[in-house]
Amino acid sequence: MKLTPLQKKEIRDKIDEIISDYTNLVSGIDNEAQNDEDRAYGGIIRAGKGKLVEEMATRLVQIAWINVLKQNEERLQINKRKAPISITEKYIERQEPLLKAYLLSHKAEQRYKFGTDVQVFIDDKLVLPIECKAYTENAMLKRILFDAVLAKEAYGVSRYYLVQLESQLGGDYCELKEPTYGSPASHALMSHVDVDLTIITLLKGERDINRPIHKKEFFKKLTPEILENTIEKFATALEPYKC
Known part of the structure; x- marks a missing residue:
């Protein structure tokens, strides 16, 4: 489904809050990592970004269900319950x-x-399993696809979602355009599992290990347009459960 101009206006404050939180966390995570003597620098960076993506995905799902689809918040549960x-x-x-x-x-x-990172239940039924990554490359995609197979076995879901800040999958996953044609290697891997994987990238430009976004000079902006697009995808996935 596509958001109407009125819907975009209604959710703009929430989108701005997400962008502000992203900007503040990514801008400050480098200082936090350098000042923490008890934990490895790289581990703090990865953990901070991973938690950020989980929080963003959760909030975008809530906006799609409550603010766009106008559904009862009590029917929605987001958790890490394991099966x-x-x-x-x-x-x-x-x-x-x-x-x-x-x-x-x-x-x-x-x-x-x-269990997966963000599990969206409607009326106690898993309908939207979401894997969250700071970035993904194809060796990681293999593991994600196996998790998608396990999710289908455990819950009967035939669609799995990957939300990543940056892409390292090749192809045009990093271009943030519609339609997205993906990459040859990713399609080859996905063709071997009987689950449809939807890949959502939030930041434009292929991930470059030498240009980390938590460094001020390489910071990437998160735009309202990509968040609106993600909300549209979640709303489409959740629309069959409206009442």
Whole structure:
């Protein structure tokens, strides 16, 4: 769905708040990392940016549901609740006899608790799983796609979302244009899973490891237009759950 001029006007203050928070955090994160003697510099930078993307995605979903779709806030839950992933019969069957016997006798214990960064539930049903990254390159995309497969197994969702500040996937993911044609390597990887992955990039320009955005001279602006576009995508995904 496309936002109307009136809807854009109604949510402009909230968008401006997100942009302000992004600007303040990214501008100040370098000083925080340099002044913290107990934690590694790179770890603070990554953690700060990752948490920022999670918070932004959460707020954009809330705007889409409450302010754009005009739905009851109480129906919406956003959490990190984990779901159990059980061992498969096919895996057990192909093991050598002793291990197979062990796995069969301890089958109930063979579980993995799965969750993603931002999980959007409507009426207690997961409808919008969102992975959040400061940036993504294709080696990371492989892991994200496996998480998407696990999400489908655990919750039955057939669509997964990746929200990244910057892109290092190649192609035109960093150009912030519609339509986006993606990159050859990313499409090759995505073609091997039966889940549709929507990739949303928030900052223009391919990530450059030598030009980190938390450095003043390489700072990238977050624009209202890209946030509006992201809200439109979330609103479209959530629209079938209106009542």
